[in-house]
Amino acid sequence: MEASTTTSASKTPADFLKSIRGKRVVVKLNSGVDYRGILACLDGYMNIAMEHTEEYVNGQLKNKYGDAFIRGNNVLYISLAK
Amino acid sequence: MLFYSFFKTLVGKQITVELKNDLEIRGTLVSVDQYLNIKLESVSVLDEEKYPHMKSVRDCFVRGSVVRYVQPPEESVDVDILHDATRREARSAV
Amino acid sequence: MASASDGGEDQATLANQQTNIDESTVKEPLDLVRLSLDERVYVKLRNDRELRGKLHSYDQHLNMLLGEVEEITTIREVDEETYEEIIKSNKRSVPYLFVRGDAVTLISPHEIRS
Numbered sequence: 001m002e003a004s005t006t007t008s009a010s011k012t013p014a015d016f017l018k019s020i021r022g023k024r025v026v027v028k029l030n031s032g033v034d035y036r037g038i039l040a041c042l043d044g045y046m047n048i049a050m051e052h053t054e055e056y057v058n059g060q061l062k063n064k065y066g067d068a069f070i071r072g073n074n075v076l077y078i079s080l081a082k
Numbered sequence: 083m084l085f086y087s088f089f090k091t092l093v094g095k096q097i098t099v100e101l102k103n104d105l106e107i108r109g110t111l112v113s114v115d116q117y118l119n120i121k122l123e124s125v126s127v128l129d130e131e132k133y134p135h136m137k138s139v140r141d142c143f144v145r146g147s148v149v150r151y152v153q154p155p156e157e158s159v160d161v162d163i164l165h166d167a168t169r170r171e172a173r174s175a176v
Numbered sequence: 177m178a179s180a181s182d183g184g185e186d187q188a189t190l191a192n193q194q195t196n197i198d199e200s201t202v203k204e205p206l207d208l209v210r211l212s213l214d215e216r217v218y219v220k221l222r223n224d225r226e227l228r229g230k231l232h233s234y235d236q237h238l239n240m241l242l243g244e245v246e247e248i249t250t251i252r253e254v255d256e257e258t259y260e261e262i263i264k265s266n267k268r269s270v271p272y273l274f275v276r277g278d279a280v281t282l283i284s285p286h287e288i289r290s
Contacts, residue, residue: 033281040208043205066284068283069205069284071282084235118276150276151273152273153271153272159241164241165232168213172210175235175236
């Protein structure tokens with residue numbers, strides 16, 4: 001498998017997940033809450049460690065966390081932030 | 083296995099179990115299994131007015147998956163043992 | 177639990193030294209939780225529940241044992257006449273609390289929180 005070709009043109013979900021480490025991401029949970037921050041790492045359960053995380057509820061900033069662990073079962077999607 | 087071992091040390095002690103449906107039960111822990119299912123005896127419900135049907139319940143079995151919290155008695159928690167066991171388990175889990 | 181035999185002792189020590197090198201780094205998400213052991217953490221649960229307490233133990237499911245715990249439950253109600261959202265929160269303190277992992281959504285080291 002070719003590692004680290006380009007970031008946006010990655011082929012499989014696993015390639016995408018590998019390519020976004022250290023990047024700014026948006027993580028949406030099933031509850032609708034969004035977390036915006038830098039993705040430190042993730043595992044096979046989609047547990048996520050993030051840095052400089054901001055929590056948005058209904059588009060409003062509600063909290064900031066220096067470090068945050070998010071339990072994978074709550075994750076709806078992970079997307080690259082602009 | 084860590085919390086299974088922990089709960090085994092609480093057998094015979096009074097604990098308070100809060101379920102995901104908000105029901106709070108206090109009783110003596112009789113036994114626990116690997117799923118953290120628990121058996122309690124001499125139970126009382128904290129809000130009996132709200133759950134009158136629970137008044138006649140003496141013993142009960144609680145499925146582990148419906149538990150939200152368990153409050154162990156303060157004197158039966160040894161934090162040093164827990165720290166060591168947790169570090170050991172974290173190392174072996176990788 | 178103490179399964180290491182005398183013969184395996186050296187190997188175990190070696191393995192420990194190996195892990196000690198990595199013990200302060202975050203390579204997988206659970207490392208973040210491991211580094212919070214014996215520290216105060218903030219935990220967000222389902223159904224608008226929040227906990228603050230000292231993390232004494234956890235496992236891979238995020239079952240946890242917290243000490244000196246403060247729980248905050250938030251209840252949202254909409255006033256039927258004015259449609260204003262009324263937010264009530266209840267606080268309580270518990271010496272020790274076992275928390276089942278399946279209700280957990282987020283864990284953060286406490287002191288960094290705004």
